[in-house]
Amino acid sequence: MPTSDNSHFNTIVIGVGSMGSAACFHLSQRNQKVLGLEQFTSPHEKGAHGAHTRIIRKAYFEHPDYVPLLEKAYANWHLIEQLSGEQLYVPTGLLYAGPPGNDLLQRIREAAQLYQIPLEEWDGAQLKQRFPQFTLPANAEVMFEPEAGFLYPDKAIEAMIALSIRAGATIRQQCPVLSWEADELGVKVFTEHETFTADKLIITAGPWAGSMIAGAQQHLQITQQTLAWYTPPADVPQNAQQFPCWLIAEERVPGAYYGFPALPNHGPNGWKIAHHHAGKPTHPDDTNRTINENELATLGKFMQQYLGVADDALITTKTCLYSNSPDEHFVIDLLPGNHQRVSVAWGFSGHGFKFTSVVGEILADLSMYGKTPLPAQFLQADRLSMI
Ligand SMILES: Cc1cc2nc3c(=O)[nH]c(=O)nc-3n(C[C@H](O)[C@H](O)[C@H](O)COP(=O)(O)OP(=O)(O)OC[C@H]3O[C@@H](n4cnc5c(N)ncnc54)[C@H](O)[C@@H]3O)c2cc1C
Incomplete structure (x- = not known):
C-alpha cells in the first residue's frame, strides 16, 4: 500500500467522537501535528455520544477518586467554551x-x-x-x-473538532481505520486507500474499541x-x-x-x-x-x-x-508491548462524557510524555489484569 505525501504525524487519533475530538483538541493546542481519523461524520448518532444532552455532576457516586478529574473537566469545559464562543454547559x-x-x-x-x-x-x-x-x-x-447541569455533546464535539482544525490538525471524516501496527520506529495506520505514519497513536474507538485493541474485545x-x-x-x-x-x-x-x-x-x-x-x-x-x-x-x-x-x-x-468495562470504570492507559507509542481510552460504561475535556488532556500527556500529572492512575488497565 502506498504511503501518501504529508502523511507523517506526531500523533494519529483513531475515532474522533467524544474522547478522540478532545485528544485532537489538546494535542493541537500543544502544536503537535495531529491526524484524527473518523469512520463516520462526527458528531453522529451511531456510537456513544448521540441524543443531544449529557449530565455533568461532581458528587460522584461511582467513586470519589473521579472528583479531582471532574474539577479539571469543569475547568477545561470552561476553556473550550471561551475558545469556541459556544455555550456547551448549562448549569x-x-x-x-x-x-x-x-x-x-x-x-x-x-x-x-x-x-x-x-x-x-x-x-x-x-x-x-x-x-x-x-x-x-x-x-x-x-x-x-x-x-x-448538562452538556451538549454534539456541540462540544463540533467545537473541539473546529478548534483542532483551527490549530492545524487534520481531521478526516468518513475514513474508517482497518488496522494499525507499531514498532520501534513508529506506528502505521491503514485505511482503505491510504497508509499514515506517526510517532504515536491514540485509540478512542468507543463501542468499536474491541476491533481496534487486541485484548479489549473479551472484556x-x-x-x-x-x-x-x-x-x-x-x-x-x-x-x-x-x-x-x-x-x-x-x-x-x-x-x-x-x-x-x-x-x-x-x-x-x-x-x-x-x-x-x-x-x-x-x-x-x-x-x-x-x-x-x-x-x-x-x-x-x-x-x-x-x-x-x-x-x-x-x-x-x-x-x-x-x-x-468489567468494573464499569474507564480504562485510560498506554497499551503494553507497543514501544510506549500507543495510548487507549475505552470502557466509559455510560458515564464518560462529562470527563471528555479532561480525558483528552490525559491522552495528550500519555502520548507525548508516557505519563500524566493528572490523578488518573486508578483508571490504568492493570487493575483488570487483561491487556
Ligand atoms: C444513552 C446514553 C446516555 C449517556 N449519558 C451520559 C451522561 O448523562 N453523562 C455522561 O457523562 N456520560 C453519559 N454517557 C456516556 C458517554 O456519552 C460516553 O461515555 C462517551 O460518549 C464515550 O465516548 P467515546 O469517545 O468512547 O465514544 P464515541 O463518542 O462513540 O466515539 C468513538 C468514535 O470512534 C469512531 N470509530 C470507531 N472505530 C473506528 C475506526 N475503525 N475508524 C475510525 N473511526 C472509528 C466512532 O465512529 C466514534 O465516532 C451516556 C451514554 C449513552 C449511550
Missing part, C-alpha cells in the same frame, strides 16, 4: 431522590463531604417550592447539587440503551431555567432513572428520560436498534408517576450505546 442543578437509606444517595453524600461539593438536603416542602413538577413518595430522600460489553422524550404536562415550567436535571433511584431497581429539561432549540422538544443501567447486549455494527417495548413502557410509567405526563405524551425515542 441547571441536579435533583437526586430515592428511598430512605438508598446506597447510591449515600455514596453521593460521601463524595460531597470528602471534597466539599455543595449538596443540599431538601424536605418535601422545599421540593414543592423549588420544583413542583415532581411527585415523589412521601418518605423519599431528596438532595440538590447546584453546581451540576467489553456493548449494550443498547433506550432514550425517550415526553411532552410535559400543560402549564408547568419545563425548560432549563425552571426545571433541573434529575436522577432518581427506586427500591429494588438497579441503577437509576435520570432526565433533562425540555430544550426548544436542541433535539426533540420534551422531557428526556433514560435508565442508567446496562441494557440489552448488542454489537456496534448491528443496525437493528429496535426499541424494547417493555423498557419503553417502564420509562412511560415512570414519567407518569413522578412527573405527571399524559398517557399519550411520548414524542420520540432513540437508542445509544454503552461500552461497559
Whole structure:
C-alpha cells in the first residue's frame, strides 16, 4: 500500500467522537501535528455520544477518586467554551431522590463531604417550592447539587473538532481505520486507500474499541440503551431555567432513572428520560436498534408517576450505546508491548462524557510524555489484569 505525501504525524487519533475530538483538541493546542481519523461524520448518532444532552455532576457516586478529574473537566469545559464562543454547559442543578437509606444517595453524600461539593438536603416542602413538577413518595430522600447541569455533546464535539482544525490538525471524516501496527520506529495506520505514519497513536474507538485493541474485545460489553422524550404536562415550567436535571433511584431497581429539561432549540422538544443501567447486549455494527417495548413502557410509567405526563405524551425515542468495562470504570492507559507509542481510552460504561475535556488532556500527556500529572492512575488497565 502506498504511503501518501504529508502523511507523517506526531500523533494519529483513531475515532474522533467524544474522547478522540478532545485528544485532537489538546494535542493541537500543544502544536503537535495531529491526524484524527473518523469512520463516520462526527458528531453522529451511531456510537456513544448521540441524543443531544449529557449530565455533568461532581458528587460522584461511582467513586470519589473521579472528583479531582471532574474539577479539571469543569475547568477545561470552561476553556473550550471561551475558545469556541459556544455555550456547551448549562448549569441547571441536579435533583437526586430515592428511598430512605438508598446506597447510591449515600455514596453521593460521601463524595460531597470528602471534597466539599455543595449538596443540599431538601424536605418535601422545599421540593414543592423549588420544583413542583415532581411527585415523589412521601418518605423519599431528596438532595440538590447546584453546581451540576448538562452538556451538549454534539456541540462540544463540533467545537473541539473546529478548534483542532483551527490549530492545524487534520481531521478526516468518513475514513474508517482497518488496522494499525507499531514498532520501534513508529506506528502505521491503514485505511482503505491510504497508509499514515506517526510517532504515536491514540485509540478512542468507543463501542468499536474491541476491533481496534487486541485484548479489549473479551472484556467489553456493548449494550443498547433506550432514550425517550415526553411532552410535559400543560402549564408547568419545563425548560432549563425552571426545571433541573434529575436522577432518581427506586427500591429494588438497579441503577437509576435520570432526565433533562425540555430544550426548544436542541433535539426533540420534551422531557428526556433514560435508565442508567446496562441494557440489552448488542454489537456496534448491528443496525437493528429496535426499541424494547417493555423498557419503553417502564420509562412511560415512570414519567407518569413522578412527573405527571399524559398517557399519550411520548414524542420520540432513540437508542445509544454503552461500552461497559468489567468494573464499569474507564480504562485510560498506554497499551503494553507497543514501544510506549500507543495510548487507549475505552470502557466509559455510560458515564464518560462529562470527563471528555479532561480525558483528552490525559491522552495528550500519555502520548507525548508516557505519563500524566493528572490523578488518573486508578483508571490504568492493570487493575483488570487483561491487556
Ligand atoms: C444513552 C446514553 C446516555 C449517556 N449519558 C451520559 C451522561 O448523562 N453523562 C455522561 O457523562 N456520560 C453519559 N454517557 C456516556 C458517554 O456519552 C460516553 O461515555 C462517551 O460518549 C464515550 O465516548 P467515546 O469517545 O468512547 O465514544 P464515541 O463518542 O462513540 O466515539 C468513538 C468514535 O470512534 C469512531 N470509530 C470507531 N472505530 C473506528 C475506526 N475503525 N475508524 C475510525 N473511526 C472509528 C466512532 O465512529 C466514534 O465516532 C451516556 C451514554 C449513552 C449511550
